[in-house]
Amino acid sequence: MSSDNNNLRKYDDILEEDNHMPNWWLVILFGSIVFGFGYWLVYQTTESLPNPSAVYKADVDALKKARAAANPTSEEALALLAASPEAVAEGQKVYAGTCAACHGQNGEGLVGPNLTDKFWIHGNAGKDILKGVAEGFPEKGMPAWGPVIGDAKSRNVTAYVLSLKGKNLPGKAPQGDPVD
Ligand code: HEC
Known part of the structure; x- marks a missing residue:
């Protein structure tokens, strides 16, 4: 290992620059966390929007009823x-x-x-x-x-x-x- 100054280090001839993470990357990271929390809050803890699995079940039930009505x-x-x-x-x-x-x-x-x-x-x-x-x-x-x-x-x-x-x-x- 050699070091040119305190910020730049070289390992195996690869220069490590220790930069900040790019902003677009941080936006995706924190955006996903906020979105995930919001999604959990809306769909799992409240009834404010219909739960996707409940919507699916209702659709399937309606389809079964329609088929049953067509051929009782x-x-x-x-x-x-x-x-x-x-x-x-x-x-x-x-x-x-x-x-x-x-x-x-x-x-x-x-x-x-x-x-x-x-x-x-x-x-x-x-x-x-x-x-x-x-x-x-x-x-x-x-x-x-x-x-x-x-x-x-x-x-x-x-x-x-x-x-x-x-x-x-x-x-x-x-x-x-x-x-x-
Ligand atoms: C007058 C008497 C009588 C009445 C009333 C009656 N059943 Fe039956 N049922 C029988 C007999 C006797 C058998 C057996 C037929 C055979 O041995 O093949 C039978 C057989 C059946 C079977 C087939 C059973 C098997 O083991 O496969 C069903 C199901 C059935 N009945 C339903 C009904 C329903 C529902 C009603 C009313 C809407 C009804 N029965 C009214 C006498 C009756």
């Missing part, structure tokens, strides 16, 4: 109904008046199969259940309900049956095959 009997639309407390509550009313006599007060089964266990004769996808409700299984003792209760109630009661998934109430012995 699709699996996606039925899953959305099953996630809606109002639709499930409506469906439960229909169920109590129309289905409970054969499937038990809470879906545990009576004449008809237990709708809360994981055994299904005709499948447990939304479209399977809706089809069963609409067309029935006349030769097995379940009438077609579609013409009686109409489309909207058929979908709501399907949402209610979907909401029973995983309840596994003790009741009628398993019928059909296990479905996850």
Whole structure:
């Protein structure tokens, strides 16, 4: 190491000038810090501007609703109904008046199969259940309900049956095959 004066030092033949950081560089540094703090303040600690992830979620929900409205009997639309407390509550009313006599007060089964266990004769996808409700299984003792209760109630009661998934109430012995 050699040194020509106090400010300039030479290491390995490279002269170190010890200048200030250029202003444009400092502006970017402190500007980023101020911006970052402001961003955190606005988006993370206050509700003054909509949070980007909330906006995204709202957009996705709106898209799902629009798709469900365009095709109300699709699996996606039925899953959305099953996630809606109002639709499930409506469906439960229909169920109590129309289905409970054969499937038990809470879906545990009576004449008809237990709708809360994981055994299904005709499948447990939304479209399977809706089809069963609409067309029935006349030769097995379940009438077609579609013409009686109409489309909207058929979908709501399907949402209610979907909401029973995983309840596994003790009741009628398993019928059909296990479905996850
Ligand atoms: C008169 C009696 C009766 C009524 C009322 C009735 N069901 Fe059923 N349901 C049955 C019988 C019996 C079966 C079994 C059909 C079979 O063995 O294939 C069945 C089957 C089903 C299945 C298919 C179960 C499986 O394991 O795949 C679903 C879902 C179902 N019913 C839903 C309903 C809903 C919802 C209502 C009301 C809208 C309803 N049922 C009303 C008698 C009834």
